[in-house]
Amino acid sequence: MPPSLATVPFFDTVTSLVREGRNFTLRQIAIIGICQQSKDPLTCADVARELEIAQVVVGRAVDLLEHEGLVKRERLEEDRRKIYLHLTAAGKSFPA
Numbered sequence: 001m002p003p004s005l006a007t008v009p010f011f012d013t014v015t016s017l018v019r020e021g022r023n024f025t026l027r028q029i030a031i032i033g034i035c036q037q038s039k040d041p042l043t044c045a046d047v048a049r050e051l052e053i054a055q056v057v058v059g060r061a062v063d064l065l066e067h068e069g070l071v072k073r074e075r076l077e078e079d080r081r082k083i084y085l086h087l088t089a090a091g092k093s094f095p096a
Helices: 009-019 026-037 043-051 053-067
Strands: 071-077 083-087
Touching: 026 043, 026 053, 026 071, 026 083, 043 053, 043 071, 053 071
Parallel strands: none
Antiparallel strands: 071 083
């Protein structure tokens, strides 16, 4: 392994995930990272704007993250149209 890669935190993150047998896409890792950095809950539309991709693409990625137990969707009682993404404990500690 080139010495320069050994000092890159992202490389360490991806390497450890692969060793654990967990295969996440860069898109999924980016979604978790965006949610971790946000002080407020985000919608799929918020994340899509941040990543400059279609909202439906984010929705599909979130489906898989939800299945993995990293993200959960919640509707607010005040506005049932909006669905907010919340990281689970596992999502908060995910090395994104």
